[in-house]
Amino acid sequence: MEKHDKGIHHITVLSGEAQRNADFYVKTLGMRLVKKSVNQDDPGTYHLFYGNAKGSPGSGLTFFPWPMAQQGKPGLGEAVTVALAVPADSMDYWAEHFGAEGIEFKGPYDRFGQQAIGFKDPDRLQLELVFDQQAGQLRGWDKGTVPPKHGIRGFRGTTLRLKEYASTAEVLKNVFEFEETDRKDNARHYTTDAPIGGSVIIEEAESKPSANGRGTVHHVAFRAEDDDELETLRKKVLEMGLNPTKIIDRHWFHSVYFRSPGGVLFEIATDGPGYDVDEDPDKLGQKLILPTWLEPKREMIEKRLPDINI
Ligand code: ZN
Numbered sequence: 001m002e003k004h005d006k007g008i009h010h011i012t013v014l015s016g017e018a019q020r021n022a023d024f025y026v027k028t029l030g031m032r033l034v035k036k037s038v039n040q041d042d043p044g045t046y047h048l049f050y051g052n053a054k055g056s057p058g059s060g061l062t063f064f065p066w067p068m069a070q071q072g073k074p075g076l077g078e079a080v081t082v083a084l085a086v087p088a089d090s091m092d093y094w095a096e097h098f099g100a101e102g103i104e105f106k107g108p109y110d111r112f113g114q115q116a117i118g119f120k121d122p123d124r125l126q127l128e129l130v131f132d133q134q135a136g137q138l139r140g141w142d143k144g145t146v147p148p149k150h151g152i153r154g155f156r157g158t159t160l161r162l163k164e165y166a167s168t169a170e171v172l173k174n175v176f177e178f179e180e181t182d183r184k185d186n187a188r189h190y191t192t193d194a195p196i197g198g199s200v201i202i203e204e205a206e207s208k209p210s211a212n213g214r215g216t217v218h219h220v221a222f223r224a225e226d227d228d229e230l231e232t233l234r235k236k237v238l239e240m241g242l243n244p245t246k247i248i249d250r251h252w253f254h255s256v257y258f259r260s261p262g263g264v265l266f267e268i269a270t271d272g273p274g275y276d277v278d279e280d281p282d283k284l285g286q287k288l289i290l291p292t293w294l295e296p297k298r299e300m301i302e303k304r305l306p307d308i309n310i
Contacts, residue, residue: 004225006177008155008197009253009269010049010060011082012218014072015123018046018065022308024122025050025061028101029084030146033285033310034275035252039064043294044304052154053141055275055284057223058197059154064218072213074126074161076205077263079217081159083116083128085196087136090150091115094129097146112182112189112201114156123215130156134195157199158220159187160264161210165202167261172200175236175268176222197223202262209263219257221267230254233268244268251291252277285310 015021025031025048034055037047045066051059061082074080086094091108098105098119107117108131115131129152140151162168165188172178178190178200186205192198210216224230230247234256237244244258253269260266278289288305290298 004229004271005058005194005223006192006198007058007194007223008157008200009057009221009223009267009271010062011079011155011158011220012062012064013082013125014069014212014214014216014218015063015065015121015125016069016214017067018048018063018306018308020122021048021063021065022310025063026310027145028103030141030144030151031061032141032144034060035279035289036285036287036308037289037291038294038301038305040291040294043290043297043301046305046308048308049275049285051141051275052152053139054281056154056196057269057271058194059152061155066214070213071124072216073208073211074216075208075210076161076163078161078210079158079220079264080161080203080210081118081126081128081201082217083111083130083156083158083199084152085132085135085138085154085156086129086150086152088114088131088133089136090129091117091131093147093150111156112184112199121215125215125217128156132156138195154196155199157191157197157201158217159201159203160220160262161203161205161207162262162264163204163206164262165204168264169202171237171240171242171260171266174240175233194223217264219265219267221255221269224268224270226270226272227254230256230268230270237268 031050035049105119138153182189
């Protein structure tokens with residue numbers, strides 16, 4: 001049997017206005033809107049999911065758009081950068097594309113052996129494109145606004161900013177099978193061999209704690225192969241003296257949440273059933289999908305939500 005890929009499953013971020021968010025990720029970055037749903041804890045607001053063609057684990061960047069939310073400030077105890085993988089030979093395309101779109105970027109600079117550029121989304125979330133040697137072999141989203149050969153394949157990874165690295169590194173190693181593969185200045189690089197989502201950087205710093213709000217990461221989810229592995233990983237989290245939730249059915253995957261020692265909210269999410277469980281794979285993201293218990297309120301919910309044009 002093929003070995004299951006370990007690494008990041010999805011990353012969830014708070015954003016401002018939904019249309020502006022969709023414009024940026026779909027029209028500017030060329031990702032696919034793979035699911036349009038509501039925040040299950042606040043059904044008057046959206047939950048938007050972007051990814052590669054299938055929104056496969058390792059590619060899901062999801063947002064809770066709250067138009068009235070205050071601007072967040074990244075800081076200690078949080079994932080402060082989301083890194084997206086594009087093919088290694090795509091640098092010229094993206095530099096030109098960002099120039100044409102008026103998006104400022106820094107770099108290219110070295111990110112643990114790969115070239116990267118840094119830029120911000122409209123809510124000032126810090127993003128990176130990593131020109132990744134493995135990414136060219138993977139599929140992105142062929143029908144998007146970016147030519148398929150240059151498109152985003154999924155995550156390269158994320159950077160956590162923490163007061164001390166060791167206790168969170170233990171979780172990455174013991175539970176999620178990451179290994180420390182490099183170090184530079186105040187940063188350590190943890191990797192798995194997954195082609196997407198296999199990189200976490202821990203950056204030690206003495207800054208202020210983060211202030212939640214638009215443009216800040218809500219949680220980082222890591223992959224479990226199936227329900228059995230989810231149980232096993234949950235037990236490992238318990239054995240480390242941490243406090244995981246019960247298993248929650250998120251419809252597209254099953255999840256457990258826990259606060260990592262460094263303060264970042266982690267989730268463990270199963271690879272399946274996946275985003276095509278309730279929609280035709282060719283039509284992902286077109287219709288508002290509600291959990292069954294909210295279906296009776298569909299009409300009211302749809303009325304309250306602003307339209308999104310893709
Ligand atoms: Zn999640």
